[in-house]
Amino acid sequence: MASIRQGLTATAVLGLLTPVTAAATELNLERVNHYARSQEQVTSIGQFSDLRPTDWAYQALSNLIERYGCVAGYPDGTFRGGRSMTRFEAAALLNACLDRITDVTDDLKRLMAEFEKELAVLKGRIDGLEAKAGELEARQFSTTTKLSGLATFVVGGVSNNPAGEQVTFNYDVQLNLDTSFTGKDLLRTVLRAGNFDGERNAFGGGLSTLEIAFQEEGGPDVLGIDKLFYQFPIGSQFTATFGGRVGQEDMLALWPSAYPSDTILNALTLNGAPLAYNKNLGPGLGLWWQDNGLSVSVNYVAANGADSSQGLFTSTSAGTSTVQLGYGQENWGLAAIYSYLNGGVGVPGATPFITAEIEEFGASTNAFGISGFWQPAEGGWIPSISAGYGLNRSSGTNLRTSQSWMVGLQWSDVLAEGNSFGMGVGQPAFATATRNGADTEKGVWAWEWWYQWQVTDAISVTPAIFYLNNPGGNQGGGNQVGALIKTSFQF
Template identity: 30%
Template sequence: MAAIVLVAWAPKATAERVEVALSEPLFETNWLETGATPEDEPELSGLTSLESGLDEAASLDAAVDGQPSPQPVLSLGESAPEGGTEVATEAAPAAVAVSLGALETSEANTSTSALDLGQVSSVTEFSDVLPTDWAFQALSNLVERYGCLEGYPNQTFRGTQALSRYEFAAGLSACLDVVASLLGTEQVSAEDFEALQSLQAEFAVELDELASQVDALEAAADELEATQFATQTKLRGVVFSHLGGGFSNGSIQAEGVNVFAVGPDRTLVRTIDEEPSLTFGNLAWINMDTSFTGEDRLNLQMVFGNGTAPANFYASAGLFNTFGTPFTFQSGGLNPNDLAIRELSYTFPVGDRITLDIGPRINWYRYFDNNRYTFLITGANSFNSSGGTQVNAVDRGAGAIAVWDVTDWLDLRVGFLAENTEFLPFNTAADTTKGLFGGTNTLTAQVGIQPFDSFNLRLLYTRSNLEARGGLIGGAVSEPIYGFADDGPGGAAVGGLANSPADTFLINFDWTPTSWLGLFGRYSYGSTHLRQAGTGNKLGDLEAQSFQIGVAFPDLFKEGSLATVSYLVPFDVTGGGDFLASGLGDGGTQQEIEVSYRYPLTRNIAIVPSFYWIMNANNFSSNPDIYLLNLQTQLFF
């Protein structure tokens, strides 16, 4: 049997930073619940076992002689356990007398509908049994003396309905059990007891055969309950809506002809004198997770949206969807309202402590650089604050990730992904001229340490290969570079940059010293080793650092809410700034203060007001401050 239930997860339109780890036992815990974090969700443990569901219509009679089971009349006096196969609860639908010679049958009642039985205390309660009936006294004894006879809810007995010897044996066994419980009392006469012993001896063969059939059915039922698992697909979703606006204290300088391109002149700086309009956008994630064994998971996530945050109005080339932009204020696909596959992979256990995820589109942020207080659903939620800004050039990709739970307090994660992201017009993993190793790809290793429940520490290293396009490296798929890099002033005439490797190191922690206070932070350092096109010679290193520190207030004003305040520097160039065609600014250092508060209205609805204060935007120390506000609603189903 298959079942479909009602999920969700996470994306980004061009410069994603953090993902949802969805994180909970897969089919039991709702990762969308308030306060859930990627750390709270075991990767595969706790998959819900499906009910085995034996077919209740397959009765004992059908197993014995292939005939439909008639409706029961005789009661055992006590019911079998739920789901059990005790034959007494499947007793025959006709009267039982005290001797075989007294049994007579007529045309069988053709009705086989399942009716509940009704207990009677006197034979006169049967509307179809009269004192003139030849079996009246026998029925009276069974009902009034032994209480082992039941009728139908409409107060009928249906005494003319036929029964087989097996059915009679089952009914006889029911009454014998009642009589056995009455032995030694004055309710059973010696004559009755002798008659019953005679019947028991006459039907001994049938009773033994019936018992063996019951034993076989019970064994088969136990085996089915222990091994049966039906494929199950769970459907869940979340819809985000955003109302956003912003303003500055004056004209803003930004590099490049627009937020996506640097233009032919690498020194081009544009001045933005206007303010962005108030915008409204939405994003939806639909997850369909399927399990075939109860321990595995086929991950399929769909995404569509049409959001563009006002902060992008101020950004330099290569900084689209970075500062002041809530992670879910995006379009999700290549174009607004495109329906795209965001995740497609298969996760399964290898032994007791290792989990593998293999597929053409794995979500990197599901496994790496998570943090309790920067989880994009519940915590600090901008692209810059929900994850390290230099840590990964491949948001989703083709490859594999392994998670090893070494001990209860230590885990090791390793993954290789080649670029395959839903919002890009190109994906090198599927390109026959580049494949898994010729284009952009990353090899990541992370050690997670949890010495006690309230503290998490993560140490991460990423080795990246960054593909050059048009002699440039940068944009949404070139971290640790923020912006665009070329081969230096005047270098474009000889072909610009070739594919270049990069190294990124990151440390990430969260700590909850008390139930009402949390601390969190990150620090990363990245170095890109730039190589010249044509020759492949190394030109130099572009080096930068970033950091974030913040405080969180769980359950502020309401259980399940979370307030965060954080300070961060997304991209501080420490060396090789001459290679930046966009991103260096005038040598200043952009700084940000972010305040967010998630307030759950119900289990399925939440609002998240956020405020972003951007100083030295685009790394121009001459830029005035920018203020951005956003109101997000979250609807889970």
């Protein structure tokens, strides 16, 4: 009885393969793969909505499904028995059935002989793919680490700049190594080099500093470790971070801005509160809680934390203590932040007077900020809007209070899909009151306009211009105009 059933099964397979295109001479792997991906295994012939007991192959299909389970259908519940297929597709399906058959009858031998050539080609292709996969696996440098990179070229210049008005060509390159040991944790190592030197380059110092401008401590053109930290979840709502070189921004659950897609001036990328969002970098640790869009972040970074003469938790450690309360959804977010800055903390996006008071003369500062953003669901005439405001109070030096703000607009899919246009305006941190009452600053403004042309998924070209009004604050120096072309390569 068993041999009779097997013979019937083989006959059924031969019958099912009748509408095969006989003229096929080469393997169409794309069609075979598409066919395989679109199929879903069935356990009962009743799952097919387009089959009836009166169909000529109904009983044969029923036998194949119930005995061997090698018949599959489409996601919409149909079998589509009238559809033609190539001989290779038929061979692939036959191979699936043969894998489930243990006793080979004469009919099965005849069927295998009929498709011997096609089955041999399929087997050879599969063996070749397995060999290539094994070779790739043997050559990969790590099974737990992914490498990504960003290389940026900047050509441009700034008028009326102390560093000079010549056109320069600068670069920045970042190599990110992301390692996960559990699938949920992250060990991030960032290697970075660049030649934006504030003493030599207009884009590397003062308010004309670009966000991309990296200055390695060892000097320009020196490759070094920019960041090194470990991040891991605690339960389902907490995330902890610690590292020997971690940025304040790496330990915030929410970055409350959608501006810009391609950064230009650093002063306009700090959510309108550059002292609160100062991106202090050094040894640090932090913890955030997040649930249904609501988040609370607490972190501490000490720029001098690796220096035994300064320490990790002293008044000379150049430490920033931060608490942020935020709420964000897919297309909008809002956050309030408080940061306490010890003397010596580097403060981007501030006038030279404020920078000197905090970094060089050791003013301690209480910095507050509120920032938010909204962006449309689709690109069009309506831009995304990002805005923020910062208020600061300092002590220990001549600086007393300072403030800042910014607004950024960005349009998506401008002129072509994937391209963006944006503009930002605001006031970097400037002094509003001093202890001697003589050094307040007025008329410090920054504007920028840019267009990001997405050449490919990995290459973009961004021309930009910016204008700085009284960037020197009470130290004067005149207005500045900058123009540049930035080319970015992601890999």
